[in-house]
Amino acid sequence: MGVAVRAAGEDDRALVVRLLDEAFQDDPVSSWVFPEREHRRATHHRLMAAFTDIVFAEGRIDITEDGSACALWLSVPAGDHAEDGGASGGASGEVDDAVRLREGVDPANERVERIARLTAEAHPAGRAHEYLWMIAVAPARQGEGLGTTLVRHVLDRCDRAGLPAYLEASSARSARLYERLGFAFTDRTLDLPDGPRMWPMWREPRV
Template sequence: MTPEETSALIRVLDRAFDTDPILGSLLSEKKHRARAATALHRAAVNYAVRFGVLEIAAEGAGVALWLPPGREHLTFPRMLQTGFVPLALELGWALPRLLKIDHVLTQMHTTHAPEKHWYLFFLAVDPAAHGKGIGGALLEQGVVRAEAQGLPVYLETQTEQNVRFYTRRGFVVKEEKTIAPGLTNWALRRG
């Protein structure tokens, strides 16, 4: 991907996750939260390009970042290689709180998908393109790939509206858990 294409995908992720509950719980100031989101999305795209699968739909209006079996958990060495340090610097004092949240998410992930599986790291559709089937099509691509390999798909969301989106597409809520004050995580799985 060219730097321009990468930047365009990061902007889609930024717009799609503008009200991300995790970052919102960590950073109250909008500009600070936006900088942290951009750092997170840049690192996530880099991570998926290097260690996973990045799928783009509808001329860049949607993107799915997948981590394949055996690489479905983020590791510290890989995070260092793909640019998570700027995110840590941007978070500053909020980093320890994020690490506590991540610890709970990792425990849920390990509990509900202990075997090899595909992990949906991010699924984003530009808000201007919502309702056109882009997210469902991107999700279906990954589900078909996993099913062809006889593997389940695992994901999590912190947005109740997203729970409905995924359950309509065959995912089952495995656990709903408050992971921080005012912040709920849903662990979902298909297969």
């Protein structure tokens, strides 16, 4: 039996935030943004909530029918590039988006603002594409192929429309998983200051 996927609505917000919070608590990038474990436990969900609200406003969130996994996508138009440090990682943003993100999530934590600026600067410009911002699977359901199902749900549409796709893998392991879906590493890694490495990846549509 296949996994049913639907578009999340505003009434799914709490579920999406919880999935993201649980899935990324010990992710290398989240651990860099919030290095103190107890502070991360208390604050991380605010960053996930901010990301969720941005994507609800500007993109699309897909969720499995049973609520065990979700994927956050933005449609980036041709020529769009958040060189101004917008927190939307390639979506249209104002100069102070990254500042507002920090102030709304964890005002004293400069790394909240830094990660928004660095990912925006690394985002490719030029061609329209679909941006997989985040994907989360409930810890108890990981390894069942739910994430692959969610990604393929959009990649199939990309292939039909002739659209490329982009993401930043937060670990070497996840980068290898995305390679199986047709993503390829771009020309350089995104190395967080005194922190982990991210792998920007691009996928050409399959004809």
